[in-house]
Amino acid sequence: MSLIVFLHGVGETPQVWQDQVVALPPGAKAVAPWLRGLRPGRDDAFGVSAAGDDVLSLLNTHGVEQLTLIGSGVGGMVALDIAVRAPETVAQLVLSAAQLAPPKSDLRAQRLALRLTPAKRLARLGIDKERLRAALDALEGVDPTDRLGDVTARTLVVVGAQDDAGHPAAAKLAAAIPDATLEIVPGARQSPHTEAPAAFNATVFGFLDA
Numbered sequence: 001m002s003l004i005v006f007l008h009g010v011g012e013t014p015q016v017w018q019d020q021v022v023a024l025p026p027g028a029k030a031v032a033p034w035l036r037g038l039r040p041g042r043d044d045a046f047g048v049s050a051a052g053d054d055v056l057s058l059l060n061t062h063g064v065e066q067l068t069l070i071g072s073g074v075g076g077m078v079a080l081d082i083a084v085r086a087p088e089t090v091a092q093l094v095l096s097a098a099q100l101a102p103p104k105s106d107l108r109a110q111r112l113a114l115r116l117t118p119a120k121r122l123a124r125l126g127i128d129k130e131r132l133r134a135a136l137d138a139l140e141g142v143d144p145t146d147r148l149g150d151v152t153a154r155t156l157v158v159v160g161a162q163d164d165a166g167h168p169a170a171a172k173l174a175a176a177i178p179d180a181t182l183e184i185v186p187g188a189r190q191s192p193h194t195e196a197p198a199a200f201n202a203t204v205f206g207f208l209d210a
Contacts, residue, residue, distance in 0.1 A: 002064060002065075002066040002067055002068045002091040002092070003029055003030070003031065003058060003062050003064045003066075003067050003068065004024070004028055004029065004030035004031075004067075004068045004070065004208075005030070005031055005032075005033070005055060005058060005067050005068065005069050005070065005079075006020060006021070006030060006031070006032040006070050006071075006075075007032075007033075007035060007055065007069065007070065007071035007072070007075030007076070007078050007079055008032070008034075008035060008038075008072060008073075008075050009071075009072045009073025009074045009075050009076075009097070009191075010038070010073060010074045010135050010136065011127060012072070012073075012075075012127075013034075013126045013127065014032040014033060014034055015032075015126070016072070016193070016194060017032045017070075017193065019193065019194070019197035019200075019201070020070070020193060020197070020200070020201060020204070023197075023201045023205070024205075025205055025208075025209060029062075031058065031062075033054070033055065033058070035051045035054075035074070035075065035078060036050050036051040036053075036054040037050065037051060037131060037134070037135060038127075038128070038131055038135060039128075039131075040123070040126065040127070040128040040131065041128075045134065046131065046134055046135040048074075048077055048078055048081050049081055049085070051078045052078050052079075052081045052082040052085065055067070055069070055078065055079075055082055056082060056086060056089060059089060065089075066088075066089055066090060066091040067082075067089060067090055067091065068090075068091055068092040068093075068094075068208065069082060069083065069090055069092070069093050069094065069153075070094040070096070070204065071094070071095060071096065071098065072096045072097055072098075072191065072193055073096075073097050073098065073099070073190075074135070076095040076096055076097065076098030076099075077098060077099065079093060079094075079095065079098075080093070080095060080098065080144060080148075080151075080173075081144060083150075083151045083152075083153050083155075084144050084147045084148070084150050084151060087150055087151060087152040087153065088152070090151075090152075090153040091153060091154070092153055092154045092155075092156075092207075092208055093151065093153040093154070093155045093156070093177075094155075094156045094158060094204055094207070094208075095155070095156070095157050095158065095170075095173060096158040096159075096192055096193060096200070097158070097159060097160065097163060097166050097170075097190050097191065097192065098157070098169070098170070098173060099166075099169050100143060100144065100145050100148075100169060100172060100173060117129070145176070148173070148176040148177050149176070149177075149178060151177045151178060151180075152178070154179075154207075155174075155177045155178075155179070155180040155181065156180070156181050156182075156183060156203075156204065156207045157170050157173045157174040157177070157180055157181065157182045157183070158170075158183050158184075158185055158192055158200065158203060158204065159182070159183075159184055159185070159192070160184070160185050160187075160188030160189045160190060160191070160192045160195065160196070161184050161185060161186045161187065161188060162187075162188065162189045163188070163189045163190050165190075166190060170182060181207065183203050183207070185199050185200050185203055186199055187199060188200070
């Protein structure tokens with residue numbers, strides 16, 4: 001059995017996956033690591049591939065040959081990067097609210113929102129404001145579109161029913177990744193795993209068990 005790895009998004013902590021970890025199928029093993037460059041108190045810088053390399057190190061740490069990657073937002077981008085660069089290491093791939101290449105307008109809006117958010121408020125949530133800003137900068141120019149055909153993992157693309165902006169990206173991902181499945185989670189917008197955890201869990205774990 002492959003190790004399940006939950007990858008959080010920008011502006012989240014690994015604890016965001018609590019509803020999924022407690023609902024794991026019997027016998028399943030999972031971890032929810034910090035993405036490299038986003039953990040407060042560390043000196044490492046964020047980069048999609050650098051974060052992916054850290055995730056790949058879990059193969060040796062846990063003595064497994066393959067991983068099942070479940071990523072939300074930027075965590076999905078990291079998971080996709082791994083599935084493209086090292087397809088033999090990924091057994092199953094779940095991409096939730098993932099973007100192929102974040103639009104510059106979205107990044108600008110996120111930077112503006114971040115600028116207006118007090119650092120102390122983010123710190124209470126376990127998030128470092130400066131690291132979050134650096135991560136948004138690092139996402140400029142990331143675009144794996146031309147290599148999606150290299151993905152060999154069984155792939156599920158998940159999008160919230162009310163995430164109007166996310167539907168085009170989800171459809172594009174599902175169409176470009178070989179044999180990928182697209183599922184819409186009712187009652188959710190951009191964060192199905194927290195906004196509709198029961199529906200998200202049923203969709204994802206049902207896919208993994210198939």
